[in-house]
Amino acid sequence: MLTVPKSTARIGKKVFKFQVAVIASILLLSNFSSAWGQRQPVARGNLKKPVCKPVARIISGDLRRVAGSKVCEEDRLQPVAGATVEVLCYLSGNILNVSGGAIGKQCSSRSQTQSQHCTSGIRGDCLKVKGPDDENVPTLIVPYSPLILNSRPSLSWTAIPGAISYIVQIEGTGVNWSKEVNSISLPYSKEQPAMQPGNIYQVNVLAKMAEQKFIASQSILMVASLQKAEQTKAIIERIQNLNLPPDELAVDIESVYKGQNLLTEAIEVLKERVKAKTQNPTIYRLLGDRYLNVGSPEQAMREYKMAIQYAKLRGNLNELAQAQAGLKLLLQSQLPTRTNPDQK
Known part of the structure; x- marks a missing residue:
């Protein structure tokens, strides 16, 4: 030894x-991550009006929406009489049984960037x-x-x-x-x-x-404890059963890992989509957020720049704004920590 x-x-x-x-x-x-769906490519520079920000995904039980549908904060759920709707809440990364009415009251997004939830000094x-x-x-x-x-x-x-x-x-x-x-x-x-x-x-x-x-x-x-590992696995299996497109599946699984503070696993699932050469800006922006969480600024900057590039290509104003905000925070954090003689 x-x-x-x-x-x-x-x-x-x-x-x-x-x-x-x-x-x-x-x-x-x-800390919580927001989730975004895939959009069809549009001409460069043709930025469209922002769409609502998804706060949850329907797992089962809604009369008007099929399993796998995303819902925004102001959307209203309609369960079968006397029952509830199962949803994956992106805020917590958990599957919840929620009653009818506006989803925002039961599964709020509070979709600030990760840095706005930051608790000083805690790695991760x-x-x-x-x-x-x-x-x-x-x-x-x-x-x-x-x-x-x-x-x-x-x-x-x-x-x-x-x-x-x-x-x-x-x-x-x-x-x-x-x-x-x-x-x-x-x-x-x-x-x-x-x-x-x-x-x-x-x-x-x-x-x-x-x-x-x-x-x-x-x-x-x-x-992680066996209980936490089993709980996480069970949630992910429910999501996988929805047969989502690869990028949407990765975003949802990332939200589960992030909600459980399993940032290593969150980063790895996003990296797999990058290796697959996705052009979805959400993947790159979330990866930038996670690298920012763990204190890897060079990697975060690279991913934010890719997110901005693809957000412009797809006309995705929501992702463009979030990636630019993350990059701005990152650049502000890179101020000199000590003064060299030629800086005086």
Whole structure:
């Protein structure tokens, strides 16, 4: 078992203690994402009047709408007498049984951008503005957020100039292993026990420099409880049974993961649609939002720019406005954190 030199281990200790205190909040707080349908392409520059913002999708039980229909805040539901309508609420990512009447009263959208729901200091809920020393440590990138479903996640981190190699350590209930690698990524060891649901694990990443010096960072991971995992899976299966188009399915599944604070999984489902070369601006805008959530500004900027490009191409004013707002926030956050001599 490789060990962290005591002097080095102290580098990230303050951050680790803060993150441990924060993990309970991550399980309780939910930031919310809005969902948008696919639209037919229109001529570039032909921006149409904004349509209403969907706040939910009908699962079953509405007399006037078929399963899979999207509804906006002012739309009224009409269930069978004495029954309720099952809807996927994009705000919470949960399937709810709601009574008749305006859906907005029971499944409100409050569709601000993710940054407007930001709770300062919580990784996974806020835009993380880099400090002057953030680029000097091997910061864990993947998983993107502390709460995950995969008990054997792949790991990746930022590269450190001049590093000879990297040492990765994972410690926690039933797990205590380390490995030295020459790359900036590492699959979870198949020979080692998996992380257990509901437990917190400390992940140390050390950059080995010349003269046996180390630069270290510490992060935490927590596998979601079995109950949370099963609940999430059940909701997703209900959505999959609607046989939605691929992009709409991805947007809905993303809302479920986001509602459960499973940001790593939310990002991955959107990335699959990007790999499929979708031109739906919603996919790119949501991916920008999620990268913004986890403190990856370069990736967020790339996705927002793609969202703006495709929103203009499709004449989607709603997505254009949201992507531009996200990009503006991102640019405002990239102000210098320290003054160089030539900036005075």
